[in-house]
Amino acid sequence: MRGRVFIIGLGLIGGSLALSIKKLHQDSVLVGYDINDEQARLGKMLGVVDETVSSIKEGAETADLILIAAPVNETGRILASLPKMNLKNNVIISDAGSTKKEIVKMAAGLKESGNVFIGGHPMAGSHKSGVQAAKAILFENAFYLLTPEAHIPEEAIATLQRWLAGTNARFITVTPDEHDHLTGVISHFPHIIAASLVHQAEKSSESQKLIPRLAAGGFRDITRIASSSPEMWRDILIHNNDVLLSLLEDWQVEMERVKSLLQMADKDDIFSYFLGAKQFRDELPQKQKGAIPAFYDLFVDVPDYPGVISEITGYLAKEKISITNISIRETREEINGVLVISFQTEEDRDRAMDCIQNHTNFDQTIGM
Incomplete structure (x- = not known):
């Protein structure tokens, strides 16, 4: 395919999307924008994009494909600004955010102006950040969720997938509500639990001074995701508020079950509890990428x-x-x-x- 692809946000995700598109569509022109001038400069210097622009308007009005790889709150502001621009009639707009229901609502102005918005979420990442960490293979074998609304033509979805074919990802189409529930269960909620475990350890360390030293091993490993960006997780939790509140209620029921097991001290029931968890966990796919970057x-x-x-x-x-x-x-x-x-x-x-x-x-x- 040939055309101009505009990447808004030249971090790890935006840069990796640009590289995967460039790999397969060598006749296309990759244009980048980042609020951080240094990231934009690095993106061009490293060959991640062919050109950079100084404003979103400058890049968006000549683009055939617009990909927004920005924090979810910033994505909402960008989506609100795009209908006020003179976009091409056939432009396709997508994002790469971790929540979808609220983002799709924020894209309502694009629907009214006759433009196509297809929510997207490449479920892969890295422990590194910035455009310098971008890799064309980042999304290989990862699930790439698309959340088009019912009015989006099938041809538009197919065109977006052709643009993104160089990711070598596995595309799955779900509704925005389904997306937010799925990612809530397997990504957003585990981050809450990891942060909570760290807070509990910190509180206990006030009276038990050995805890920080002893936590350097396995505890540190199972809570690694608690080191993720606080700004990013603040925004995700606000956007996926309803799902996470529901999951917290389910978790409280689960913890009451564990409390009951401990109170009854039934060896067989406790064994069965851990055996069931082990069996389900052991059956999870080992070679596929999921919502949380693998270690x-x-x-x-x-x-x-x-x-x-x-x-x-x-x-x-x-x-x-x-x-x-x-x-x-x-x-x-x-x-x-x-x-x-x-x-x-x-x-x-x-x-x-x-x-x-x-x-x-x-x-x-x-x-x-």
Whole structure:
């Protein structure tokens, strides 16, 4: 396909969408805008976009496709401004936000002006941010939810999917209400629980000073998502308010069930509770990307001698294996420490395992 694609928001998501479109539609022109001038400058310098503009109006009025990759509140303001512009008659407009019901409502002005808006949500991300972290493969095998209203022509939906075919994502069409319930259950609500666990630990640490030290291991791992952007989650919770209030009520019922199990102290019932959770969790797809970015961690038992960490990272560098994060669990004299290395993809982690195995005799395990 040939045309002008306007990306509003040159962060990780917007930049990755631009790269995936550029990969497949090489005759198209990618135009970028970001409220942060430095992000826009980097986007052009890195070749993520071909051109940048100094205003949304400048880029939108010549575009055949407009993709909004901005925070949900900012997306609403952008959608409200677009009908006041002289857009092309056949332009398709979509977004990449984590909530949909309110966003679709905010796009009502586009419907009135005869323009096509199709809500979108590529369900993939990364622990890095900014256009410099953008990758054309970010959405590969990820679910990409589209939430067109009933009046949107099938051809428009098909055209948007053709533009986005370079993502190699799996497109699913749902209603805005369905989208918000689905993402509420598997993404938004887990973030609330993770933040709540951290708050509970913080409160307990006031009287139990060992908690921060002991929480450095598994607790830190299962609450990683609590480190996500507070601004982003503030906006998501406000936009998906009704769904999350309903899920909180369900959660209270679930916790009452657990409380009852503890009060009854029935060994078989408690065992069955954890067995049921394990069985359902073990049956979840392992190779598919979901709403929460996966953590591809490798745990390496390393002896405590000078240079051991640079030795391992040196092996990985020689194989051109990129890492996204690295941390060390406590190391003490004559006791192996644990080096935790995080990767962007499962493939990178598997390559790293082979690399370390070929050069050392250190034990390794993967994060589950």
